[in-house]
Amino acid sequence: MAARCDIFFLCDIFTKLNDLNKLLQGNGKILIDCKPFITTFISKLVLYKTSISKRQFHQFPQLDSLKDELVHEDLTTYRSYLQSLHGKRLRKACETVFGHIKTMISYSGFLDKLTKNIAN
Known part of the structure; x- marks a missing residue:
């Protein structure tokens, strides 16, 4: 029965x-568009x-x-798996992919302000 629960999870x-x-x-879609979803x-x-x-x-x-x-024991396994995803795997992947996003957003914000100042 445990295998069935694992499969459903x-x-x-x-x-x-x-x-x-x-x-x-x-x-x-660009990288900045995807960050909020992740x-x-x-x-x-x-x-x-x-x-x-x-x-x-319910989720x-x-x-x-x-x-x-x-x-x-099933619930403990599922919690551990979710913790592992949250704590290590996805965070590391996001740091790799989105590590430069703050710089890009800052640069984008700077360009927006510059464009508005030029338009005025």
Whole structure:
């Protein structure tokens, strides 16, 4: 039964990752457009972990259908996985990809101010 719960949990997580992936795709998308979607997803990982700790599975519809079969060890595993995603994997990837975003945003803001000053 534990394997079934694991599969349902992974189904829910991969659905969320697929939704994120769809938000990141499209013509004309640039790196700065994508950052809010990724940072929001990373923030939601804490919410997901907290919800699982409280046995509230409304963000996990597949897992919710098996909530009566879940044992403490399953929940501990899922929390650990979400913590790992939040704490290490996604953050490291975002630091790599978005490390230069602050500079780009500052430069963009500077150009916006400069353009407004020239227009006036």
